Amino acid sequence: MGLTMTFAKDEEIYGQDEDADLIYRVLEGAVRTTRVMADGRRQIGDFYLAGDIFGLETGPRHRFAAEAVRDSAVLVVKASALRAAGGDIERLGWETTRRELERAQEHVLLLGRKTACERVASFLKDLSDKGGSPAVVDLPMGRQDIADYLGLTIETVSRMLSQLQSGRIVSFCATRQFRVVNPQGLARLADQAQ
Amino acid sequence: MGLTMTFAKDEEIYGQDEDADLIYRVLEGAVRTTRVMADGRRQIGDFYLAGDIFGLETGPRHRFAAEAVRDSAVLVVKASALRAAGGDIERLGWETTRRELERAQEHVLLLGRKTACERVASFLKDLSDKGGSPAVVDLPMGRQDIADYLGLTIETVSRMLSQLQSGRIVSFCATRQFRVVNPQGLARLADQAQ
DNA sequence: CGGCTTGTTGAACCTCTTCAAATGAAGTGG
DNA sequence: CCACTTCATTTGAAGAGGTTCAACAAGCCG
Incomplete structure (x- = not known):
């Protein structure tokens, strides 16, 4: 189920402010989520390695872009399709979002006070x-x-x-x-x- | 539904590493979530004002403590009770968590690059x-x-x-x-x- | 008013940044 | 396979933003 896509190093997987209708899973390689300020300052939200799920981390629109850190393979699934296939997506989605939040909170501590x-x-x-x-x-x-x-x-x-x-x-x-x-x-x- | 509790300025609402079985809503006043490092450095995760929901932001255990910024009134509901009362709690919980994540991500950008x-x-x-x-x-x-x-x-x-x-x-x-x-x-x- | 907490301002210091150059690694074409 | 180019990383020196330490002012409450 889903589609496997490959991305070259530094290739964009999705852009900032794009619709967030897809869920992604890293099969091989590594992915980063980034946010760029008007003057070019860049902040990386997180890194995702093989096995990690990403793309679900936001609301209706992606607030961070996602890019391949190096040549990578990614499994792409439509959120709606996944929902149709079984109800436990809600649970998976929540779990994933919660883990994202925990990591973001650790990140806040790191950036704020370390x-x-x-x-x-x-x-x-x-x-x-x-x-x-x-x-x-x-x-x-x-x-x-x-x-x-x-x-x-x-x-x-x-x-x-x-x-x-x-x-x-x-x-x-x-x-x-x-x-x-x-x-x-x-x-x-x-x-x-x- | 739920119990209204009042907290004095700087009083702890829940502690770090405590079980996260309750959901809170600020009725009056203001609440902060904090994390303290071994040597006393402190990071505030977020502030919650009247109407805001908090306490849901984590996994099974709170990773941040919550304290009243000033004398405050808080509505406390047991997560399990809320779940028993109606199914749309899942949706509310997810929405809330997602908003928390968005705020945490903005916070990361602020701390990392501003x-x-x-x-x-x-x-x-x-x-x-x-x-x-x-x-x-x-x-x-x-x-x-x-x-x-x-x-x-x-x-x-x-x-x-x-x-x-x-x-x-x-x-x-x-x-x-x-x-x-x-x-x-x-x-x-x-x-x-x- | 007097005492305490909270907030402001100044000056020296320090961590991290900026700018610059050198080194190392990786690829390209002969 | 090696010289050459190019990009990534390391290292150095100077500079800036933020911290630390110290003193002062302003609220706040008895």
């Missing part, structure tokens, strides 16, 4: 946890995306990554691959919040 | 709009609450308020009462975002 170092640490921890804490975690997105998610600049992100590495918290095998050296240290930096 | 001045302007505009843009808007909350909502310090909030006033954007008749002098100017500062 330092640059804590933000980057939180980001790495989140990504590591999300993947089931594998030995080596890879970053699907570039530094600019990370910066626009964390409310920082690429330079600050880069500096904090270097700092975390020299502090033996994480270790980068490549620019987009790291391992967590000191999980407790990472958690302490990330989760000062209860 | 300057101090823009944050304060956005806050004042939001409050003015919410009340139907009356001639005189009052601020139910103190400067510390505003600061903790905007991810700033009270000093910065105070400075930006003074700045907006000397720029003939708003005018304060009292510390907690202002009128919008230049609505376009306020909107321009607040809504650089599309």
